[in-house]
Amino acid sequence: MSSPVWHDLGPVHALKGAPLREVVIGKTKIALTYLDGKFAAISGVCNHIGGPLGKGTIIDGYLVCPWHYWRFHRETGAVRPGMGDSRVPTYELKEEGGHLWVNLEAATKRHKGKHEPHPLAREPKREDGPLRVVGISTTAMTRSHPRYSTSDALLESALESAAQEHGALTRLIRLNDLNFKNCEGYYSKSAQACTWPCAITQFDGKDELEQVYEAFVHWADVVVVATPIRWGSASGLYHKMVERMNCIQNQVTTADRVLIRNKVAAFIITGGQDNIQAVAGEMLGFFAELGFMFPTFPYIAHSLGWSMENMERNVAYVERSRQLRAGAKALVERSLEFSKVLLGMKAPSHVEHGGRKGQSLDGGITSKD
Numbered sequence: 001m002s003s004p005v006w007h008d009l010g011p012v013h014a015l016k017g018a019p020l021r022e023v024v025i026g027k028t029k030i031a032l033t034y035l036d037g038k039f040a041a042i043s044g045v046c047n048h049i050g051g052p053l054g055k056g057t058i059i060d061g062y063l064v065c066p067w068h069y070w071r072f073h074r075e076t077g078a079v080r081p082g083m084g085d086s087r088v089p090t091y092e093l094k095e096e097g098g099h100l101w102v103n104l105e106a107a108t109k110r111h112k113g114k115h116e117p118h119p120l121a122r123e124p125k126r127e128d129g130p131l132r133v134v135g136i137s138t139t140a141m142t143r144s145h146p147r148y149s150t151s152d153a154l155l156e157s158a159l160e161s162a163a164q165e166h167g168a169l170t171r172l173i174r175l176n177d178l179n180f181k182n183c184e185g186y187y188s189k190s191a192q193a194c195t196w197p198c199a200i201t202q203f204d205g206k207d208e209l210e211q212v213y214e215a216f217v218h219w220a221d222v223v224v225v226a227t228p229i230r231w232g233s234a235s236g237l238y239h240k241m242v243e244r245m246n247c248i249q250n251q252v253t254t255a256d257r258v259l260i261r262n263k264v265a266a267f268i269i270t271g272g273q274d275n276i277q278a279v280a281g282e283m284l285g286f287f288a289e290l291g292f293m294f295p296t297f298p299y300i301a302h303s304l305g306w307s308m309e310n311m312e313r314n315v316a317y318v319e320r321s322r323q324l325r326a327g328a329k330a331l332v333e334r335s336l337e338f339s340k341v342l343l344g345m346k347a348p349s350h351v352e353h354g355g356r357k358g359q360s361l362d363g364g365i366t367s368k369d
Contacts (some may be wrong), residue, residue: 001068004092005104012100015039020063022054028089028104029054031063041091041102042077042322046070047112049192053088054156067186067193068203077108077300085113120197120210124217124259126343130169131336133162134220135213137174138227138238150270150302150318154328155226158268159330162222171212171219173276175237180209183243191254198247209244216290217248222264222335223292225283229271229303234279242286249289260291262342266335268328274315291324293342295334 007025009032016034022044023030029044031054042063044054051067058064062080064072071080072088079086089106123250135158139149143354155172162168181204187194193262201210215224227234251257265287271278280299288294304314318324340346 004029006101007104007227009100009102010012011242012095012098015100019167020054020056020058022052023102025104030102031074032102033058035061035074039093039100040075041093042072042074043088043091043106043110044048045080045087045088046072047086047110048218049195051190051193055369067189068195068199074204077348079113080161081345084115085111087111093341107173111356118197118202120201120217120283122218124261126221126262130167131221131339132169132171132219133159133222133224133332133336134171134173134215135159136215136241137176137226138173138225138235138241140235142178143176148315148319149228150315151226151228151268153318154268154270154300154302154324155224156251157325158224158328158332162332162336165329168222168336173215175271177214177240178208178211180207180244182240183246187246187250191250194247194250194254196247196257196259198244198256200214209241212241213248216245216263217259221339222266222332223287224266224268224332224335225287226268226270227283229273229275229280230271232273232275232278234269234283238283243292245286252291258291261277262336262337262339263268264293264295264342265292265298266331269299269301270303270318274303276303293338295331295338297334327333 009023009238019035020031020033023032030041032046033040035058043051046053046065046067048065048068048070051065052073053063053065056064056066058074063074064071070083072078075089077090087110089110090108092102092103092107135155137152137155141147141149141153159170159172163170186199197213200207201213204213222229227238230236251259251321267280267283269276280301284294284298300319
């Protein structure tokens, strides 16, 4: 057994001034607490992914990691019951000459309980079979009273064409039907705190964004995202989703790991006001950061126009428009053809790009497609 390595932490009276503090001695981080008239010290490094316990909070005698809220008892180092079998090292303390001293040789060892990896954590690998297209609906509406959605209608046309005319497997995911939390900003705490799979998905069994993660990273070859225009931007549900996608992009910067390879993204944008190109540009920029690639003319769009606040007419126009449905079908065809090239299923060839001619229709209703 090695001899104690005692280190002077400072005057006792000064250390009593804070219930929790982080102490860094060389490469050793210690979470020092003072509660109910008693000092205690445990490792300042969380067992999960190394979060700073000394910068967390104390709840019922447990130190709460500020990154993902794992809890370790301030005296024993044991994880809170119900959180598995895990323990961080503890450190011996003594008071001498009015100062507090810590033995830098840990009194107990670190123990990390074994956990089965989350299903999303598997290495992305495309399985053999036909091309796979996922459609993401980002429109929001009252669930008990659904209404006609112009963006959904065109998305459904695209998926129907992908399946019936091109033999692709398809899935439709409506964000409005999923219960999922907002991004909690783990990246703002530390780049390493934003994990893959998303920490929210790992800890909250009721969070249903797992379906979207599975589709993006593991299942789909082509992703088609449909959004209405909301005050000159994509929908609120779209933004709620993409904020949670930060865990995918962050893997590139923190782990040099690219999760999205040889996948195609395309977009459908409709609304009662202009700003189509700005919305499209924002979406293109974000999906490019994830690693997606784009077909020629990667989006179709329709807008009633700034001066025509007549939503009933807009809905009726989309309902009867063969041109817009043709545009949706052409969009998914371009995406599938490009996906085949990326996956080595065929050589590059010319594809008809129908449905991209802008023209004015029916007294000012404008369509880009």
